[in-house]
Each structure stands twice: as structure tokens, then as C-alpha cells.
Amino acid sequence: MAGKLKIHVDPDKCQGHSRCKSLAPELFELDEYGNAHEIGDGTVPDGLEDKAWLAKSNCPELAIDITED
Amino acid sequence: MNKPVPVTDWISDFDHTDPRWTENPYPIWDVLRAASPVVHTDRFLGVYMPTTYEAVKAIAYDTEHFSSRRIIVRNSRPPITQSAPPITSDPPEHKPAKQLLLPPFTPDAMKKLEPRVRAICNELIDQFINEPGVDAAARYTKHIPVRAIAHMLGIPEQDGDLFIKWIHEILELGITDEDTLMRAIQEMSHYFMGHIQARKSKPTDDLISTLMNARGPDGQPLSDMHVLGSLRLLLVAGIDTTWSAIGASLWHLAKTPADRERLIAEPELMPTAIEEFLRAYSPVTMAREVIKETTITGCPIKSENMVLLSFPAANRDPAMFHDADKVLIDRKENRHAAFGLGIHRCVGSNLARMEMTVALEEWLKRIPDFRLDPAGKVTWSEGTVRGPRQLPLLLGAAR
Numbered sequence: 001m002a003g004k005l006k007i008h009v010d011p012d013k014c015q016g017h018s019r020c021k022s023l024a025p026e027l028f029e030l031d032e033y034g035n036a037h038e039i040g041d042g043t044v045p046d047g048l049e050d051k052a053w054l055a056k057s058n059c060p061e062l063a064i065d066i067t068e069d
Numbered sequence: 070m071n072k073p074v075p076v077t078d079w080i081s082d083f084d085h086t087d088p089r090w091t092e093n094p095y096p097i098w099d100v101l102r103a104a105s106p107v108v109h110t111d112r113f114l115g116v117y118m119p120t121t122y123e124a125v126k127a128i129a130y131d132t133e134h135f136s137s138r139r140i141i142v143r144n145s146r147p148p149i150t151q152s153a154p155p156i157t158s159d160p161p162e163h164k165p166a167k168q169l170l171l172p173p174f175t176p177d178a179m180k181k182l183e184p185r186v187r188a189i190c191n192e193l194i195d196q197f198i199n200e201p202g203v204d205a206a207a208r209y210t211k212h213i214p215v216r217a218i219a220h221m222l223g224i225p226e227q228d229g230d231l232f233i234k235w236i237h238e239i240l241e242l243g244i245t246d247e248d249t250l251m252r253a254i255q256e257m258s259h260y261f262m263g264h265i266q267a268r269k270s271k272p273t274d275d276l277i278s279t280l281m282n283a284r285g286p287d288g289q290p291l292s293d294m295h296v297l298g299s300l301r302l303l304l305v306a307g308i309d310t311t312w313s314a315i316g317a318s319l320w321h322l323a324k325t326p327a328d329r330e331r332l333i334a335e336p337e338l339m340p341t342a343i344e345e346f347l348r349a350y351s352p353v354t355m356a357r358e359v360i361k362e363t364t365i366t367g368c369p370i371k372s373e374n375m376v377l378l379s380f381p382a383a384n385r386d387p388a389m390f391h392d393a394d395k396v397l398i399d400r401k402e403n404r405h406a407a408f409g410l411g412i413h414r415c416v417g418s419n420l421a422r423m424e425m426t427v428a429l430e431e432w433l434k435r436i437p438d439f440r441l442d443p444a445g446k447v448t449w450s451e452g453t454v455r456g457p458r459q460l461p462l463l464l465g466a467a468r
Contacts (some may be wrong), residue, residue, distance in 0.1 A: 013412040015410075015412065016171065017408065017414060018175075018176055018418075019344075021176065021342075022176070024171050030175060030177075032172050032175070033168055034172075034174065034176070054402075057402040058399075058402060060404045060405065060406055060408075060410055061410065061411075062404075069440065
């Protein structure tokens, strides 16, 4: 069985397009400048895996990494 | 003003102001892309154009060889006297100037503005809903962004026609007519200085006052010139861009009944539809000035040239997007570059998305049936920002 997914937004790459936040608000939050960060330690709760991949595949700056534990 | 020589060879002599480019640029870009990832023209004192997503991205990310001090390709390159930070800034000045503007444009800030934009849309629709037809570019899409930005800045919404005139003079006529360009910039600066002066004695709760109260990286308040430059940017960048994006979306829905009906039946598709309209009909082409010789995707790039940074062409690159020439309102993966890539990502992208969404939602709610008026002509703006400037529609079900 596959392990849990973990997401991470690279703050040097994120330019605040906020695509991830609109596609997966459960997984990402924005700071006062509109730049995205993963919520908590980035662990993707069960059932939200597809949203994590969707956010990654819509980030124009390729700023989102997904790793599998 | 000399009339330009018509283009016969697009690949070595392209002209982004040619009427054929203005009317339908997509087949021209396909020709250019098939020829090379970067093409060059001697027109406009020398201009490169990246034609692929990869080449556009490489240039957008490269602030060492490409400067933003000039961001519009024109016939002349007058000395730079007026800047509009952060869009005309390079590192290291860019980041602090941009950070001042970001907080007022976050998605949460836009939610607060949304009810006013919804009201603006309905006020506009009220004026023509009982007519058989309407020029939607002149009476709907044009007025939404200008009133929204005026509302944010705290200046009278009815001054909108003035702003639209300046923008036309700066972005379109100004490509070839330097006198008009300079006069428009002066008029606009004079107008905003008046609003800045007024707030010195009587501060207000709006974006102009926010900028006046902001502190630069040195801890000092911004100079009047910096505030003025940023205001000029918000007006120029925030108005006919979104006017164009809303207009192109409505144009698509007017000529594509299947998408219109599907969007009404499945309103949850609105977010992917908006992103797809942004990709397929991206309004904004930026520019850079080459400041150091380099190579992009194998193509040599020489100094003293401008670069036409065509995000719209990148967004039609079949190497990046499957069915790049088709408009798929449920496209799931869409890394489009309509708002730019890298540090100059459009500061108003959240505002533009909100305005597009609200403008289409309110229109479809009240006018579910509409189509292009076969007796009218759709015309498109020229140059840096592309969108319908006349959009004659027939309202109501076909009879």
C-alpha cells in the first residue's frame, strides 16, 4: 500500500499565482503577500491526494513538490 | 507618421501591429513557432520574439540579460524619464516595490471588493437588457475593470472615460506616436498628483492613501514620484487587460453555444473555464530590453534589441498544452502563463480572475441567450493588449 503524500511549496519559486489555494484550499494557505505555503507539515489527509496532484499540475512556477512517505 | 511596409515574410520581418496579426494572430504564431523558438525582426529598432513556452519562460526568468525598464515595443526608444515600479523595475529594486502592492490584491482582499463588482455588472446590464442587441465591448466589458479599480483607488468611478482615453493613447497610439504618448502620460500624472495632494491634508481609506502611508526599504515614506508611478501602473495594467479578458470570454461564449449552455448547466466549471479563457485568449504581451548578450534555447540574443514577450503565444504552444488550439472549458491541467512567469507575475491576477468570474456569472444569469450579430463587426485592439473593442451581440433566443 502506498504511503502518505507530503506536499511542499518552494518559497523561492512561488510567485503567488494562488492556483493551488483555489484548487486545494484544504492543503495550502496564503501569506499576507499572497504567496502559498503548505498547511501544517504538508501531510495530505486521506482523500485529498487528487487535489494535491491537481494543485501541483497547475502551478505555473513548478513550485510544488510531492513526496511519498 | 509613416505607414509601415506590409509584412511579406513573417519569420524574418514580423510586425505585431500588422492588421492581420491584430485580427487573428494564432496562425501567424504557428508559422513563427515552426520556424524557430526565437524569431527576429528589424522593425521597431530590432525585436526578438520567443515563440515557445520554454523560450518565453527562459526569458521571463532571466533578469540578468533582460531588463524590464522598457516593457512596450514601440517605434522609438525615448530616454526613460518615468518609471512605474514594480513592473518597470529589475532586481534588487523590484521586490520591495512589489511587496508594497501585493497585500491589497490577495484573494481575500478581492472577496471584499466582489459585491461592488457584482453591483457594477448589474448596473451596466440594466442599461441594455431590454434592447435587441448591444456592443458588449463598449457598454459592458469596458466599464467593469475601470470602475473596480477606481473604487479601490478611491477616485470617482465616473472618471473612467478619462482613464480609458489615456490608456488607448499610451498603449495603442503611443506605439507610433510619441507626442500623444507623452501628453497622455503628463495628463495622467497631473490628475493623480491632484489626488495625492488632496490626501496630504485629508487622508482617506483607499489604495492611494495606503501607498502614501507605505514605507520603502529604507524605512522612509515613498516619494510622490514612486506613488505616482505605481498608480500609473495600476491604471494602465488593470484596465484594458481585464476589459480584453472579459470581452474575449464573452466573444467565445457568443460564438460557441455548446460551451455557453454547458457553463450555465454546470456552473461548477466556471473556474476551469476562466483559466482556459485566460490561456487561449491571453490578452497581455509584455516586453523586455536586452541588456547583455546571451543565448535562449540555442538562439543568440544580441543587445540593443527589444523582446516581445508573448505569453499568449506561449499559451498556444502544442509542446506544452495538448489540443493547444482548442478551447476546453474543463481543461484540468493548465499551467498557462497569462499573468506572466517569474518575479513579474501580474500583481492584479486575483482581481482579474474575480472580475472575469463575476462579469460572466452575472451576464449568464441575466442573458443566458446571446450570439454574435452577423450584421456587426468584431474588432480587436492592437499591440500589447489584445481583446475585442467592438463586440456586437444579439440578445435573447434566436428567432
